[in-house]
Amino acid sequence: MKNPDAPLPDPAAHVGILLISHGPLADALRDTVRVLEPEQEEPLGALSLAWDEAPESASGRLQKAIAGADRGRGVVLLTDMFGGTPSNLALAFLQKGRVEIVTGVNLPMVLKARALAREGKEPSEMARTLVEKGRRSIVAAGELMETEKRPA
Numbered sequence: 758m759k760n761p762d763a764p765l766p767d768p769a770a771h772v773g774i775l776l777i778s779h780g781p782l783a784d785a786l787r788d789t790v791r792v793l794e795p796e797q798e799e800p801l802g803a804l805s806l807a808w809d810e811a812p813e814s815a816s817g818r819l820q821k822a823i824a825g826a827d828r829g830r831g832v833v834l835l836t837d838m839f840g841g842t843p844s845n846l847a848l849a850f851l852q853k854g855r856v857e858i859v860t861g862v863n864l865p866m867v868l869k870a871r872a873l874a875r876e877g878k879e880p881s882e883m884a885r886t887l888v889e890k891g892r893r894s895i896v897a898a899g900e901l902m903e904t905e906k907r908p909a
Contacts, residue, residue: 771874772883773826775802776862777819777847778837790867797871802826806843816846823850831855831880833870833887835862857884865894 776783787803804822806815826832831854836844839860847858857880859866869890873883 770828770830771799772830772878772880773800773802773828773832774835774867774870774874775804775822775826775832776835776867777804777806777822777843778862779806779841779843780808781805782837786862786864786867789864790871793868794871797875799871799874800826801867801871804843812842812846815842816849819846819850823856827855831857833874833880833883834858835866835870835887836860837862854879854881857881859884859887859891861891863891863894866891 776786778786783803783805787801790801802822802825804819806818823832823834831852834847834850834856836847836858837860838844844858844860850856851858866887870883870887873886878886
């Protein structure tokens with residue numbers, strides 16, 4: 758049950774986005790997005806876990822990163838792969854409607870996440886849309902080219 762005395766979220770605030778990965782992937786994705794969208798000033802969080810990092814340490818850093826990414830409307834966590842340490846640690850923070858997790862992050866998903874956040878979408882709606890975006894952005898170029906070259 759919601760606390761009636763809790764402050765309402767700022768309607769201008771966006772859902773936060775936090776990238777989480779093994780190794781430097783999250784930082785690399787964030788840096789790439791900054792080059793592709795230099796005019797966008799919304800923060801994009803990134804947490805790259807060291808390969809030998811203890812789960813307790815990583816979980817503590819993740820908790821802080823989620824808190825830092827949340828601007829009052831929740832956070833969408835984009836992790837590198839389902840079943841990996843980043844996703845497994847993130848599951849402890851899953852909170853319906855506030856903290857959503859989407860695995861298998863790719864660059865088109867990150868760009869779409871930022872657009873959805875700017876549109877004011879809620880975390881659960883963002884998660885559903887990002888799963889579809891991620892699927893549609895994976896293409897076997899050779900198969901696509903063969904299909905386009907075939908006569909109608």
